[in-house]
Amino acid sequence: xxxxxxxxxxxxxxxxxxxxxxxxxxxxxxxxxxxxxxxxxxxxxxxxxxxxxxxxxxxxxxxxxxxxxxxxxxxxxxxxxxxxxxxxxxxx
Amino acid sequence: xxxxxxxxxxxxxxxxxxxxxxxxxxxxxxxxxxxxxxxxxxxxxxxxxxxxxxxxxxxxxxxxxxxxxxxxxxxxxxxxxxxxxxxxxxxxxxxxxxxxxxxxxxxxxxxxxxxxxxxxxxxxxxxxxxxxxxxxxxxxxxxxxxxxxxxxxxxxxxxxxxxxxxxxxxxxxxxxxxxxxxxxxxxxxxxxxxxxxxxxxxxxxxxxxxxxxxxxxxxxxxxxxxxxxxxxxxxxxxxxxxxxxxxxx
Numbered sequence: 001x002x003x004x005x006x007x008x009x010x011x012x013x014x015x016x017x018x019x020x021x022x023x024x025x026x027x028x029x030x031x032x033x034x035x036x037x038x039x040x041x042x043x044x045x046x047x048x049x050x051x052x053x054x055x056x057x058x059x060x061x062x063x064x065x066x067x068x069x070x071x072x073x074x075x076x077x078x079x080x081x082x083x084x085x086x087x088x089x090x091x092x
Numbered sequence: 093x094x095x096x097x098x099x100x101x102x103x104x105x106x107x108x109x110x111x112x113x114x115x116x117x118x119x120x121x122x123x124x125x126x127x128x129x130x131x132x133x134x135x136x137x138x139x140x141x142x143x144x145x146x147x148x149x150x151x152x153x154x155x156x157x158x159x160x161x162x163x164x165x166x167x168x169x170x171x172x173x174x175x176x177x178x179x180x181x182x183x184x185x186x187x188x189x190x191x192x193x194x195x196x197x198x199x200x201x202x203x204x205x206x207x208x209x210x211x212x213x214x215x216x217x218x219x220x221x222x223x224x225x226x227x228x229x230x231x232x233x234x235x236x237x238x239x240x241x242x243x244x245x246x247x248x249x250x251x252x253x254x255x256x257x258x259x260x261x262x263x264x265x266x267x268x269x270x271x272x273x274x275x276x277x278x279x280x281x282x283x284x285x286x287x288x289x290x291x292x293x294x295x296x297x298x299x300x301x302x303x304x305x306x307x308x309x310x311x312x313x314x315x316x317x318x319x320x321x322x323x324x325x326x327x328x329x330x331x332x333x334x335x336x337x338x339x340x341x
Binding site: 004022025029032059061062067069072079084 | 094095096097098099100102103104107209212213215216219220222223224227246247249250251253257260261264
């Protein structure tokens with residue numbers, strides 16, 4: 001699977017890593033729903049470091065889209081909420 | 093649904109909406125390519141802007157360091173002349189400057205990080221634009237209406253994700269730089285107001301007082317020195333301050 005960490009780039013992540021990532025992803029969603037910034041930061045940091053450790057960087061000139069997209073490492077909970085909204089932070 | 097999938101869907105829906113708008117998918121390719129080049133230009137300007145802010149913070153930090161060094165010297169000079177009040181004043185100002193210096197250091201590190209991130213992102217974007225240009229020409233050369241939509245869609249989806257990412261990165265970097273500029277503007281204001289006096293100016297009242305004391309108190313100083321030699325305990329510390337001050341010169 002191709003996974004993008006925003007502001008960092010794309011990673012190819014083997015399928016066996018995905019289960020662990022999904023668990024952390026659920027944790028991240030729970031943190032956002034609870035509006036818990038500390039918990040959000042911890043799970044995001046953990047999730048991103050798992051991607052970096054388990055995945056390998058995709059070549060810069062790779063043109064394909066990503067299957068999954070992750071917020072930038074320094075994103076705030078509020079920013080992620082905005083990204084998910086229609087008019088959100090993502091231009092285009 | 094997880095966050096990772098929802099975010100990827102936000103990007104994908106933006107890309108497919110752009111494609112739906114075009115009558116001839118090939119136009120979308122050219123249009124997108126133009127926007128990619130514009131974005132790359134913006135990106136390079138963004139890098140320059142961040143670098144400019146970083147340099148400004150560096151200059152401020154240098155100025156603060158100079159002032160701190162000068163105040164340290166003034167404190168020493170004041171002690172040599174037995175003016176603990178002036179020394180205290182100089183050290184208090186130096187402490188205020190140190191606080192600002194710590195803040196500037198943090199800003200500088202953050203700006204350096206932003207700069208590196210934007211440089212990396214523009215390198216990636218450039219590589220993708222080149223790959224896109226080649227793909228675009230291939231699609232146009234072998235154009236058949238039946239498959240154009242799919243092929244154009246494939247070519248566009250990845251690059252539009254990249255463009256969305258880069259566009260957002262630039263926006264966030266600009267916001268961060270703007271808030272830092274506001275803060276470093278505050279340092280300039282503090283300097284202007286005298287709270288963090290710009291010691292390079294000639295009108296430094298602390299220095300004026302020190303100069304006055306040092307020219308007018310030759311006798312006093314000799315007196316203090318003599319007292320010190322006689323072992324008066326209070327004068328003793330002043331005397332040792334004087335000696336180390338002279339070593340500095």
